[in-house]
Amino acid sequence: MVKNKRAVGLRRANDPPLLILTSLAGGPKHGYALAQDITGFTGVQLSPGALYGAIARLEERGLIEALPEVDRRRPYRITAAGSAELGEVMRDMRRVVDVGTHRLGLLQGRLA
Amino acid sequence: MGRRSVGHVDDLRWYPRSWRATYGDDLVMYLRDRYGDGPLPVSARLSIRRSGTVERLRCGGIIGNSVDPDMRVRGASLLVLCAWGMFIVAGAAFAKYTEHWPLATPSVDHRLPAVAMGAVQAAGLTGALVLVTAGLVVLPALVQLVRSDGWRPLWIVTRPMVVAVTVAGVAGVAIVVWSTHLGPSPSAPFATRVGGVIAGLVVVGAMVVCVGTVVALVYRLHLSHRVTRVLGILALAMAAALVVIFAGTLLWWISTAVHAPWFFGSLDPRSPGSPAPLAMIVLGLLMLSGLVVAGIGTVRIAATLDRPGAAPSPAPAT
Numbered sequence: 001m002v003k004n005k006r007a008v009g010l011r012r013a014n015d016p017p018l019l020i021l022t023s024l025a026g027g028p029k030h031g032y033a034l035a036q037d038i039t040g041f042t043g044v045q046l047s048p049g050a051l052y053g054a055i056a057r058l059e060e061r062g063l064i065e066a067l068p069e070v071d072r073r074r075p076y077r078i079t080a081a082g083s084a085e086l087g088e089v090m091r092d093m094r095r096v097v098d099v100g101t102h103r104l105g106l107l108q109g110r111l112a
Numbered sequence: 113m114g115r116r117s118v119g120h121v122d123d124l125r126w127y128p129r130s131w132r133a134t135y136g137d138d139l140v141m142y143l144r145d146r147y148g149d150g151p152l153p154v155s156a157r158l159s160i161r162r163s164g165t166v167e168r169l170r171c172g173g174i175i176g177n178s179v180d181p182d183m184r185v186r187g188a189s190l191l192v193l194c195a196w197g198m199f200i201v202a203g204a205a206f207a208k209y210t211e212h213w214p215l216a217t218p219s220v221d222h223r224l225p226a227v228a229m230g231a232v233q234a235a236g237l238t239g240a241l242v243l244v245t246a247g248l249v250v251l252p253a254l255v256q257l258v259r260s261d262g263w264r265p266l267w268i269v270t271r272p273m274v275v276a277v278t279v280a281g282v283a284g285v286a287i288v289v290w291s292t293h294l295g296p297s298p299s300a301p302f303a304t305r306v307g308g309v310i311a312g313l314v315v316v317g318a319m320v321v322c323v324g325t326v327v328a329l330v331y332r333l334h335l336s337h338r339v340t341r342v343l344g345i346l347a348l349a350m351a352a353a354l355v356v357i358f359a360g361t362l363l364w365w366i367s368t369a370v371h372a373p374w375f376f377g378s379l380d381p382r383s384p385g386s387p388a389p390l391a392m393i394v395l396g397l398l399m400l401s402g403l404v405v406a407g408i409g410t411v412r413i414a415a416t417l418d419r420p421g422a423a424p425s426p427a428p429a430t
Contacts, residue, residue: 031142048146048156049163052139056131056167060178073145074138 013093016046016054021063021078021086028067028077031055058082120144123157126164128171172331174412182340184416189246189347190327191409192354196239197323198402199354201316202395203236206361209391213368213375221371228363235356242350249342253333269332273325280318287311344413351406358399365392 012018023029023037031051039045046054055076058064063082067075078086120143124136143152152160170176173187210229217225258266287307294303335343368375369387376389 031138032145035142035146047159047163048139048143049159049161052135052142053163053166056135057178072137073141 030073188412192347195406216375217372232360239353276321
């Protein structure tokens with residue numbers, strides 16, 4: 001599974017595929033809406049090449065799927081496999097965040 | 113679509129046709145939504161070019177595993193072909209550079225460099241035979257392509273190669289004729305050297321176009337699973353020949369630097385010159401780069417051929 005995550009680019013919190021899956025977890029979006037949403041919750045502006053390269057990889061691996069065009073724009077939605085993959089990554093990240101927060105809290109407690 | 117949209121469509125030409133068919137319109141709409149009718153910023157253009165190149169490499173089976181195994185073998189075999197092209201350029205320059213080495217090397221020290229040079233020549237001949245065999249292997253597919261699509265698509269693909277070879281031939285003859293009419297003026301040696309460099313660059317350019325044309329042509333062929341496997345095995349043989357050429361060149365260089373260092377200088381035994389002249393360093397680096405490219409192709413071919421159950425691939429629309 002780790003290899004699979006690496007292959008699709010789900011290792012770091014700012015990897016475009018992870019940002020796209022996170023955005024689509026809130027509902028289907030087309031390319032521009034996706035980019036706007038990602039900028040809204042991360043401040044990151046994905047370049048056109050990075051955004052559509054990641055969309056292509058995710059769709060190829062069945063983690064997202066395209067919906068029928070609306071006004072010549074194709075919305076994408078997260079699939080069940082994509083939700084499962086995102087959930088697993090979130091749990092991994094949560095463990096790191098929990099440990100980091102806990103240890104930082106202890107450190108701050110000692111310093112205070 | 114307005115005039116601006118047409119411009120955005122032009123930007124997408126960096127992507128392979130099959131990718132554009134799926135995502136092209138959507139990406140154009142995204143670009144319009146994000147950048148409006150204004151020109152694309154340089155960063156966006158660069159991003160599209162980089163991404164398009166990556167998609168082309170993926171589509172051609174050169175990177176990633178998103179295409180079927182046969183396409184990966186085909187792409188990796190073409191990588192080895194590109195490496196062969198680099199070795200042709202380096203080998204031709206090496207042959208010219210070293211043509212008088214027996215005169216500069218003492219007879220008692222001939223054996224090792226002679227063995228090295230013999231290995232280089234034998235490996236070069238083997239590589240050429242492998243290339244001819246590969247050409248014969250894909251010939252039926254080429255005939256089939258001509259029968260199904262006619263000569264026109266083939267001509268469109270091969271036209272740059274025909275033009276490049278013609279230009280290189282004419283330029284080569286013109287430079288040779290010009291250099292023979294220079295006469296004994298003081299500037300003649302310098303002019304001849306400049307002419308040689310120009311001729312070399314023209315030939316290198318023609319070689320790049322030829323290899324690019326062959327790559328484009330092979331991607332258009334309908335190759336069976338069996339033929340693709342044979343091509344992969346031939347590419348492995350060619351990569352082995354490249355290793356021998358590189359090793360032979362290195363051995364010749366070292367033995368000559370030890371036994372006849374003046375060869376790299378003025379041919380005067382009293383002035384040894386540098387054992388690492390610029391020409392040999394450049395040739396060595398070019399060969400080494402080719403070896404790296406061939407190595408990547410070899411690893412991909414070996415990894416793919418090792419897996420059972422590779423399915424026949426459809427012709428890609430790059």
